[in-house]
Amino acid sequence: MVGSKFMNVATKLYEATGMQRWLPTKPQSEFMSKSRHDHVDGGYNMPNEPITIDQNYISWLKEHPSALTSFQRMINASKGKQIVVFLDYDGTLSPIVSDPERAFMTDQMRTAVGDVSDHFPTAIISGRSREKVFDFVKLKKVYYSGSHGMDTMGPAPKNVSYDNKYLHKISDNEGNDFVVFQPAQDFLSTIEKMLIEVKERTRNIKGVTIEDNRFCLSVHYRHVKDEDYGRVESEVESVLAKNPGFHVTKGNKVLEIRPCIGWNKGDALKYLLDTLGFHNSTSSNHVFPIYIGDDTTDEDAFKVLREGGIEGYPIIVSSTPKETMALHSLRNPSEVQSFLMRLGRWGFNNATTNNHGHYPTS
Numbered sequence: 001m002v003g004s005k006f007m008n009v010a011t012k013l014y015e016a017t018g019m020q021r022w023l024p025t026k027p028q029s030e031f032m033s034k035s036r037h038d039h040v041d042g043g044y045n046m047p048n049e050p051i052t053i054d055q056n057y058i059s060w061l062k063e064h065p066s067a068l069t070s071f072q073r074m075i076n077a078s079k080g081k082q083i084v085v086f087l088d089y090d091g092t093l094s095p096i097v098s099d100p101e102r103a104f105m106t107d108q109m110r111t112a113v114g115d116v117s118d119h120f121p122t123a124i125i126s127g128r129s130r131e132k133v134f135d136f137v138k139l140k141k142v143y144y145s146g147s148h149g150m151d152t153m154g155p156a157p158k159n160v161s162y163d164n165k166y167l168h169k170i171s172d173n174e175g176n177d178f179v180v181f182q183p184a185q186d187f188l189s190t191i192e193k194m195l196i197e198v199k200e201r202t203r204n205i206k207g208v209t210i211e212d213n214r215f216c217l218s219v220h221y222r223h224v225k226d227e228d229y230g231r232v233e234s235e236v237e238s239v240l241a242k243n244p245g246f247h248v249t250k251g252n253k254v255l256e257i258r259p260c261i262g263w264n265k266g267d268a269l270k271y272l273l274d275t276l277g278f279h280n281s282t283s284s285n286h287v288f289p290i291y292i293g294d295d296t297t298d299e300d301a302f303k304v305l306r307e308g309g310i311e312g313y314p315i316i317v318s319s320t321p322k323e324t325m326a327l328h329s330l331r332n333p334s335e336v337q338s339f340l341m342r343l344g345r346w347g348f349n350n351a352t353t354n355n356h357g358h359y360p361t362s
C-alpha cells in the first residue's frame with residue numbers, strides 16, 4: 001500500500017523532472033536509506049533524510065524545472081555566448097550547518113568548482129567576508145565577492161562610472177594585478193563600532209552569535225530559544241535606531257545588518273560582468289551568466305537575470321517550494337555539485353574560452 005502510494009509520487013516526480021534514477025526498483029525502505037554521497041558522477045543524488053515530496057513541490061518543479069533535467073536546453077540557449085558562472089556559498093556550495101565557522105565545502109565540491117573555473121569565468125558572491133569565503137574555497141582561479149557584493153576583487157572595471165575612491169589596485173607576489181571594489185568603504189568605522197555594540201547588547205541572550213562580515217554583520221539566532229527571539233530583534237533595532245545609515249535583512253536564522261548604499265548581489269554580478277568585458281548592451285548579448293543561490297539575498301541577482309537586460313540562467317537551491325525570481329532549481333548542494341561536474345565536463349569537451357582569472361597569492 002505504502003509502496004504503491006510512493007510509486008505514484010515518484011512517477012509524478014519523474015514526469016515533472018525526468019529523474020529516472022529516482023524511480024524505485026526496490027523496497028521503499030532500502031531506497032530511502034541510500035546515502036546522498038552514493039551518487040554516480042553527474043547523476044541524481046539520494047538525500048539521507050526521508051524524502052518528503054508533496055504535490056506542491058511537484059507543481060513548483062513544473063514552474064522551476066531541475067537545472068539537471070534542463071541542462072542540454074541551457075547549453076543550447078548559451079550557444080555563441082560566453083558562459084560566466086556565479087555561485088553563492090552557504091546553502092549552495094556548502095550545506096547549512098549549525099556552526100557558521102564549520103560550513104566547509106567537500107573536496108568533491110571544490111573539484112567541481114575548480115573544473116568549472118578552468119573553462120568559464122567563475123565568481124562566488126557571498127554574505128561572508130571575502131577573506132573568509134576564500135579560506136573555505138581556496139581556489140585561485142575563482143573571483144570572490146564578499147559582504148553581499150560590497151567587497152569584490154577581480155580585473156579592473158571597464159565602465160568609468162565606478163567611483164575611483166572605492167577602487168583599489170593590488171598586485172600579488174606573482175605579479176598579477178587586481179582591483180578591489182568596496183563601495184561601502186565609508187561605513188567601515190561605523191560598522192566596527194556597531195559590532196562592539198551588538199555584541200554587548202546580545203551578550204546575555206543565550207545562543208546568539210555575531211559574525212563580522214567586514215562590511216556587514218550577521219546576528220545568528222539559530223540556537224536562540226523561540227521565546228527569546230523578540231529580544232534579539234529588539235536589540236538589533238535599538239542599534240539600528242542610532243545608525244540610520246543601516247538596515248537589516250533576514251536570512252536563514254540570521255539578521256544581517258547592512259549599510260544602505262543601494263548595492264547588492266545583483267549589482268556585484270553586473271560589476272563582475274563589467275570587469276570581464278561585458279559592460280555594454282552589445283557585449284551583454286554575448287554573455288550567458290548562470291547564477292546559483294539559495295537565499296533571499298540571491299534574489300537580487302536572479303532579478304538582474306530576469307529584468308536587467310542580460311539573458312541568463314537563474315537557479316534556486318531549494319528542496320521545498322519557494323517564492324523566487326529564479327527560473328530553474330536544484331534541490332541541495334549535492335545536486336549543485338552534480339550540475340557543476342556536468343558543466344565542467346561539458347566545458348572540457350566544448351568550451352573554446354579558457355578562464356584566465358587568478359586570485360592573488362598574497
Ligand SMILES: O=P(O)(O)OC[C@H]1O[C@H](O[C@H]2O[C@H](CO)[C@@H](O)[C@H](O)[C@H]2O)[C@H](O)[C@@H](O)[C@@H]1O
Nearest residue numbers: 089090096097098100103126127218252253254
Ligand atoms: O550569501 P551566503 O554565502 O549564502 O551567506 C549568507 C550567510 O551564510 C552564513 O549563514 C548561514 O549558514 C550558516 C552555516 O551553514 C548557518 O549556520 C546560518 O544559520 C545561516 O544563516 C553565514 O554565517 C552568514 O554570515 C552569511 O551572511
